[in-house]
Amino acid sequence: MSGRFSVAGFLRSSSVAALAVAVSLVSACSSDTESADAGGETRVVETYYGEVEVPGDPQRIVGVSYDTPMQMMSLGVPLLGAQDYSRNQQEFTADQRDYLSGTEPIGAFGELDFEAVAALEPDLIVGDAYEIDEQAYERLALIAPTAIVFGENRGDWKPVVDALADIVGAEESLAEVSAAYEAKIAEMRDTYADQLDRQTFALVTVGVQEEQFSVQYPNGVPGDLYQDLGVTYAPSIPDEEPETGFAPFPYEQIPEILGQADVIVSPTRPDGTTIEALAPLFEHRLFRTLPSVEAGHAFELTAPSRPLNYVLATRYLDALGAQVLAEIPA
Numbered sequence: 001m002s003g004r005f006s007v008a009g010f011l012r013s014s015s016v017a018a019l020a021v022a023v024s025l026v027s028a029c030s031s032d033t034e035s036a037d038a039g040g041e042t043r044v045v046e047t048y049y050g051e052v053e054v055p056g057d058p059q060r061i062v063g064v065s066y067d068t069p070m071q072m073m074s075l076g077v078p079l080l081g082a083q084d085y086s087r088n089q090q091e092f093t094a095d096q097r098d099y100l101s102g103t104e105p106i107g108a109f110g111e112l113d114f115e116a117v118a119a120l121e122p123d124l125i126v127g128d129a130y131e132i133d134e135q136a137y138e139r140l141a142l143i144a145p146t147a148i149v150f151g152e153n154r155g156d157w158k159p160v161v162d163a164l165a166d167i168v169g170a171e172e173s174l175a176e177v178s179a180a181y182e183a184k185i186a187e188m189r190d191t192y193a194d195q196l197d198r199q200t201f202a203l204v205t206v207g208v209q210e211e212q213f214s215v216q217y218p219n220g221v222p223g224d225l226y227q228d229l230g231v232t233y234a235p236s237i238p239d240e241e242p243e244t245g246f247a248p249f250p251y252e253q254i255p256e257i258l259g260q261a262d263v264i265v266s267p268t269r270p271d272g273t274t275i276e277a278l279a280p281l282f283e284h285r286l287f288r289t290l291p292s293v294e295a296g297h298a299f300e301l302t303a304p305s306r307p308l309n310y311v312l313a314t315r316y317l318d319a320l321g322a323q324v325l326a327e328i329p330a
Contacts, residue, residue: 057169074310074311155217180311236256
């Protein structure tokens with residue numbers, strides 16, 4: 001999911017009865033957690049909402065943001081609870097669905113269920129500030145120690161994953177996966193130096209409305225990976241940094257926005273099939289007559305569409321090298 005989202009709007013619409021039940025559950029679970037943790041080691045970590053005392057070895061972790069489970073999965077850390085992703089099954093690979101199947105649902109995106117979180121009796125709650133505003137944080141903090149992290153923009157996932165690793169004590173896993181990512185970046189910059197230096201790129205995905213396409217920017221996902229590679233974006237793409245990391249444009253602007261791109265890259269479903277909402281773009285006359293498309297340099301890339309951790313990012317780079325960079329002129 002893209003863009004900032006505030007849970008506050010949903011909180012304000014909660015009924016008095018639901019709030020009363022939530023408070024009751026929170027009180028009961030807080031007492032149980034305090035008893036279980038009595039005498040256990042804790043430490044203080046820095047979070048988006050200030051310093052938080054967290055368990056030294058958390059065992060019952062709940063992830064309350066959309067991207068958090070995949071980031072925890074990359075660190076080899078299981079979650080007790082996570083959002084209900086049943087509406088978005090097509091976005092995930094088999095191993096991701098398997099990981100998520102081991103979690104209890106705590107509401108869908110934008111519909112965090114505080115009662116469900118409390119019922120799981122977590123000893124640690126983690127998430128990101130893109131979704132968890134201060135009001136939601138304060139309610140979660142009544143249930144268990146809550147560590148909310150944040151990056152400068154949507155593509156700034158590295159500090160988010162780094163902070164999560166520190167919070168849950170997964171520093172060794174972090175060191176391994178981050179080293180693999182940095183090694184892959186270095187390898188690709190060397191192997192495909194000529195392609196990266198001589199070709200201009202456009203990352204294209206689904207628009208916000210019908211008859212639209214979107215361009216992904218370096219401050220979004222996966223634009224951040226291309227930035228790490230040193231890719232040059234097509235000069236026809238407007239020079240801006242939208243907060244969401246992408247910007248939508250109408251089909252009639254296809255030549256204006258994409259006309260100077262030597263290479264166009266678009267995502268597929270995890271199984272390699274075309275994303276249904278992108279099919280009209282690919283069939284549009286203005287798209288089919290772009291120089292890059294006519295040259296055979298428009299690629300549907302089968303790779304993680306949201307490489308928001310080191311493992312998925314490395315996987316994405318592998319696919320980019322094999323499916324795109326190896327196929328374009330040096």
